[in-house]
Amino acid sequence: MRICGVLRCSSIVTAAAFLLHAAPVFAADPPPYTVKDGDKVDMGTYKGFLYYGDECARCHGPGGAGSSYAPALTESLKHLSKEEFEETVINGKKEVNTASDKVMPSFGVNQDVALNLDNIYAYLKARSDGVLGRGHPEHLEQ
Amino acid sequence: MTSKMRLLAATTCVAGLAMIGGTPATANDELIKLEHTSGQWAIPAGNYASQRYSDLKQINASTAKNLHPVWTFSTGVLRGHEGGPLVVGDVMYLSTPFPNKVFALDLNNGGRIIWSYEPRQDSNVIPVMCCDTVNRGVAYGEGKIFLHQADTTLVALDAQTGKVAWSVKDDNPAKGATGTSAPLVVKDKVLVGVSGGEFGVQGHMTAYNIADGSVAWRAYSEGPDDQIKFDPATTTSLGKPVGANSSLKTWQGDQWKIGGGATWGWISYDPKLNLVYYGSGNPSTWNPTQRPGDNKWSMTVFARDADTGVAKWVYQMTPHDQWDYDGVNEMILADKVPVHGQPTDALVHFDRNGFAYVLDRATGKLLEAEKFDPRVNWATHVDMTTGVPEVVSQYAPGDQGADHNTKNVCPAALGSKDEQPAAYSPLTHMFYVPTNHVCMDYEPFKVSYTAGQPYVGATLSMYPPSGESNLGNFIAYDVNSGKIAWSDPEMFSVWSGALATAGNVVAYGTLDGKLKVVDAKSGKLLYSFKTPSGIIGNVNTFTHGGKQYLAVLSGVGGWAGIGMAAGLTEDTAGLGAVGAYKQLSNYTQLGGVLTVFGLSN
Numbered sequence: 001m002r003i004c005g006v007l008r009c010s011s012i013v014t015a016a017a018f019l020l021h022a023a024p025v026f027a028a029d030p031p032p033y034t035v036k037d038g039d040k041v042d043m044g045t046y047k048g049f050l051y052y053g054d055e056c057a058r059c060h061g062p063g064g065a066g067s068s069y070a071p072a073l074t075e076s077l078k079h080l081s082k083e084e085f086e087e088t089v090i091n092g093k094k095e096v097n098t099a100s101d102k103v104m105p106s107f108g109v110n111q112d113v114a115l116n117l118d119n120i121y122a123y124l125k126a127r128s129d130g131v132l133g134r135g136h137p138e139h140l141e142q
Numbered sequence: 143m144t145s146k147m148r149l150l151a152a153t154t155c156v157a158g159l160a161m162i163g164g165t166p167a168t169a170n171d172e173l174i175k176l177e178h179t180s181g182q183w184a185i186p187a188g189n190y191a192s193q194r195y196s197d198l199k200q201i202n203a204s205t206a207k208n209l210h211p212v213w214t215f216s217t218g219v220l221r222g223h224e225g226g227p228l229v230v231g232d233v234m235y236l237s238t239p240f241p242n243k244v245f246a247l248d249l250n251n252g253g254r255i256i257w258s259y260e261p262r263q264d265s266n267v268i269p270v271m272c273c274d275t276v277n278r279g280v281a282y283g284e285g286k287i288f289l290h291q292a293d294t295t296l297v298a299l300d301a302q303t304g305k306v307a308w309s310v311k312d313d314n315p316a317k318g319a320t321g322t323s324a325p326l327v328v329k330d331k332v333l334v335g336v337s338g339g340e341f342g343v344q345g346h347m348t349a350y351n352i353a354d355g356s357v358a359w360r361a362y363s364e365g366p367d368d369q370i371k372f373d374p375a376t377t378t379s380l381g382k383p384v385g386a387n388s389s390l391k392t393w394q395g396d397q398w399k400i401g402g403g404a405t406w407g408w409i410s411y412d413p414k415l416n417l418v419y420y421g422s423g424n425p426s427t428w429n430p431t432q433r434p435g436d437n438k439w440s441m442t443v444f445a446r447d448a449d450t451g452v453a454k455w456v457y458q459m460t461p462h463d464q465w466d467y468d469g470v471n472e473m474i475l476a477d478k479v480p481v482h483g484q485p486t487d488a489l490v491h492f493d494r495n496g497f498a499y500v501l502d503r504a505t506g507k508l509l510e511a512e513k514f515d516p517r518v519n520w521a522t523h524v525d526m527t528t529g530v531p532e533v534v535s536q537y538a539p540g541d542q543g544a545d546h547n548t549k550n551v552c553p554a555a556l557g558s559k560d561e562q563p564a565a566y567s568p569l570t571h572m573f574y575v576p577t578n579h580v581c582m583d584y585e586p587f588k589v590s591y592t593a594g595q596p597y598v599g600a601t602l603s604m605y606p607p608s609g610e611s612n613l614g615n616f617i618a619y620d621v622n623s624g625k626i627a628w629s630d631p632e633m634f635s636v637w638s639g640a641l642a643t644a645g646n647v648v649a650y651g652t653l654d655g656k657l658k659v660v661d662a663k664s665g666k667l668l669y670s671f672k673t674p675s676g677i678i679g680n681v682n683t684f685t686h687g688g689k690q691y692l693a694v695l696s697g698v699g700g701w702a703g704i705g706m707a708a709g710l711t712e713d714t715a716g717l718g719a720v721g722a723y724k725q726l727s728n729y730t731q732l733g734g735v736l737t738v739f740g741l742s743n
Contacts, residue, residue, distance in 0.1 A: 050601045054589060054598045058272060068732055094265060101220075101241070104269060135583075136601075
C-alpha cells in the first residue's frame with residue numbers, strides 16, 4: 001500500500017479528532033468518511049477514490065494534489081463548503097483572462113460523477129483533512 | 143528555375159517560394175529539398191523520416207562546452223509547451239498551447255515578431271483536453287503555415303503575413319475530440335490526426351487539400367472497411383491479407399463507434415514508397431472487461447498510401463489494451479540500419495508498452511521487438527511469428543477482473559516513453575530515446591458513456607520501480623543488437639524530444655528545466671543550462687548567418703505536469719526510495735519561453 005508513512009502506524013484514526021485541528025469550523029459536523037489504520041476506508045469513500053481517479057485526477061492530480069493547470073483540492077476543500085464543492089462540480093467554473101485559462105467542465109450530466117458526488121467529496125475531504133494518504137486505499141468489509 | 147536556384151530561394155526567402163518559378167513544385171518537392179538543405183528545420187520532426195537529425199557539426203563534442211544562450215522569447219502562455227519551432231529560410235515559426243498563438247520571428251532582426259496569429263476558440267475545449275492544452279507545433283508547405291488548434295480547427299496561414307487562407311473544422315470538441323498534434327504536409331495535402339481517447343472518439347487521420355482545405359481522404363482507426371480504408375485483399379498484417387471486417391469482428395456490438403484509437407502522435411512519410419506512417423492510441427474505455435476483443439485497429443502502426451489513404455499494411459502492437467499503452471509515438475524511418483547484421487530500410491518505433499519495434503517499412507514484416515527498459519514486466523516477449531505480446535497474467539488488469547487493483551505493472555500508463563520523440567543518427571546507427579521509468583497500480587471498473595464527458599474507467603497510482611529513485615533515463619539504443627548502449631539516469635521522466643547531429647552530440651531537455659548536450663557515443667554530459675521552466679518541448683537546430691544554433695521551448699506541463707508537478711508519490715519510507723520524489727514544483731514553475739543557444743566566438 002502506498003500511503004503516507006506517517007499515518008500508517010496510527011491504529012484507528014478518528015476523523016473527528018483530525019477535524020478539530022484541520023478545520024475547526026466544521027468540527028461539529030460528522031465526518032463524511034471513516035478511515036482506519038491510515039488506509040482502510042468505508043465503501044463510500046473507496047468509491048470516491050475510484051471515481052476521483054476516473055473523472056478528476058487527470059487535471060487535479062493524484063490524490064487531489066493538484067497539477068500544473070488545476071488547483072490542489074486538498075487545499076481547496078479546506079476553504080470550500082460541501083455545497084460550494086457540489087455547485088462547482090455540477091455546474092463547472094471558468095477563470096479565463098490574461099493571467100489564467102482555468103476551466104472546470106460541468107459534470108452535471110455525467111451519471112458516474114452525479115451518483116458519486118457524496119463519495120468523491122468524502123474521499124477528498126479525508127485527503128484534505130490529512131487523515132488519508134495519496135495512494136490506493138483498502139475498503140473496510142461492509 | 144534550376145533546383146539550385148530554388149534551393150537558394152528556399153534559404154533566403156522561403157515565404158515567396160511558392161510564387162516563384164513557372165512549374166508549380168508540389169509542397170512535397172519543396173519540403174524534400176528543404177529537409178536536405180543544411181541548417182533548415184522545415185518539418186516538425188526535422189525530416190520526413192522523423193529522425194530529428196541534422197548534418198550540422200559546428201556544435202560538436204569539442205565545442206559544446208562553449209554553448210550559451212544567445213536570445214530568448216517569451217510566448218506569454220503558461221501551460222505545457224510541447225513540440226518545437228520550425229526554421230524556414232530566415233524565419234522561425236512556433237505555436238503555443240491554448241489559445242494556440244502562432245509567431246513568425248525574424249532571424250535577421252534578433253527574433254523580432256514579423257506577424258502573430260491568435261485564433262478565437264471557445265474555452266470549453268480546455269477541460270476536454272486529456273492532459274493539458276498542449277500543441278506540438280505547426281507545419282510548413284507551399285508558402286503556408288498550418289496550425290492544428292485545440293478545438294480541432296485546421297487553419298492555413300500565409301507564411302509571409304499570417305493572414306488566414308482557409309480554415310476547416312476537423313471534429314467536434316463537444317464530443318471530446320481535440321487537436322494537439324503537429325500536422326504533416328505531404329505532396330499537395332496536409333495530414334492531421336485527432337486527440338480524445340479518454341472521451342470515446344472514433345480516431346481518424348485526415349488529409350486535406352492544401353489548395354482549398356477540402357477533404358482528400360479520411361481513414362478511421364476502427365470501424366467498417368470503407369471507414370478504415372482497408373482493402374481486405376491487399377491490406378496486410380505481418381504479410382497476410384487482413385480479410386473482410388478485420389476491425390468490426392474484434393469489437394462487441396457497435397462499441398467501435400466510441401472505440402478511441404486517437405491519432406494524436408507524429409506522422410512520418412517515405413517519398414519512395416509513397417507511404418505515410420503513424421500510430422493509433424488506446425481503445426476506449428480504459429476498462430478492458432467492458433470492451434472484449436482485440437479492439438482493432440487501436441494500438442496499431444499504420445502504413446497508408448499518401449494519395450488515397452488506403453492501408454498497405456498494419457501491425458497491432460498491443461491487442462486488447464489493458465494499460466493505456468497508446469501506439470502513437472513517432473515512427474522513425476532509418477535507411478540501411480544494421481538489424482542483426484543486415485542493412486535494413488526499417489521503421490523503428492519505441493512504444494509506450496516498453497518494446498522497441500523494428501519492422502520492414504515496405505512490407506510491415508516484424509524484424510525485432512525488444513524491451514528498451516529492463517523493468518518492463520507486463521509481457522515476457524513478443525512472439526515474432528504472430529506479433530502478439532506474451533502477457534503476464536499477474537500484471538494484466540483484464541485478467542484480474544474489474545474492481546481488482548493490479549499492482550506493480552511496469553511501465554505505467556504514460557509508458558516507457560510517451561510522445562516525446564527520439565532521434566536517430568545515421569552516423570552512429572544509434573537511436574537516442576527519452577524515457578519514463580515509472581510503474582503503476584491499475585484498477586479498472588465500469589463506466590458509462592456520455593458524449594463530451596471522460597470515458598476512462600480506471601484508477602491508477604504511479605510510482606518508480608521498486609528500489610530505484612530515478613523517474614527517467616535518456617538512452618542510446620542499438621537495434622542491431624536490440625540492446626541499450628548507454629543510459630543516463632534522470633531525476634524525472636525525460637519528456638523532451640531529442641536531437642542528434644553530425645557533430646556527434648545529442649541534445650534533450652529535462653523536466654526540471656535543463657537543456658543538456660551529451661556525447662553521442664558515450665552519453666557523457668558536455669553542456670547543461672537551466673532554462674526558465676521545465677522542458678517538455680523538442681530540441682531543434684538550425685543555421686543563420688553561417689552559425690549553428692540550438693532552440694528549445696521550455697514551459698512545464700503536459701501529462702508530465704499532472705503527476706510530476708505534484709510529485710508522483712509523497713515521500714515515504716515505505717516506498718523503498720526514500721526521498722526520491724522531491725516535488726517538481728520545487729524546481730520549476732510555469733511559463734513558455736524559447737531559448738536559442740549558440741557558440742562563443
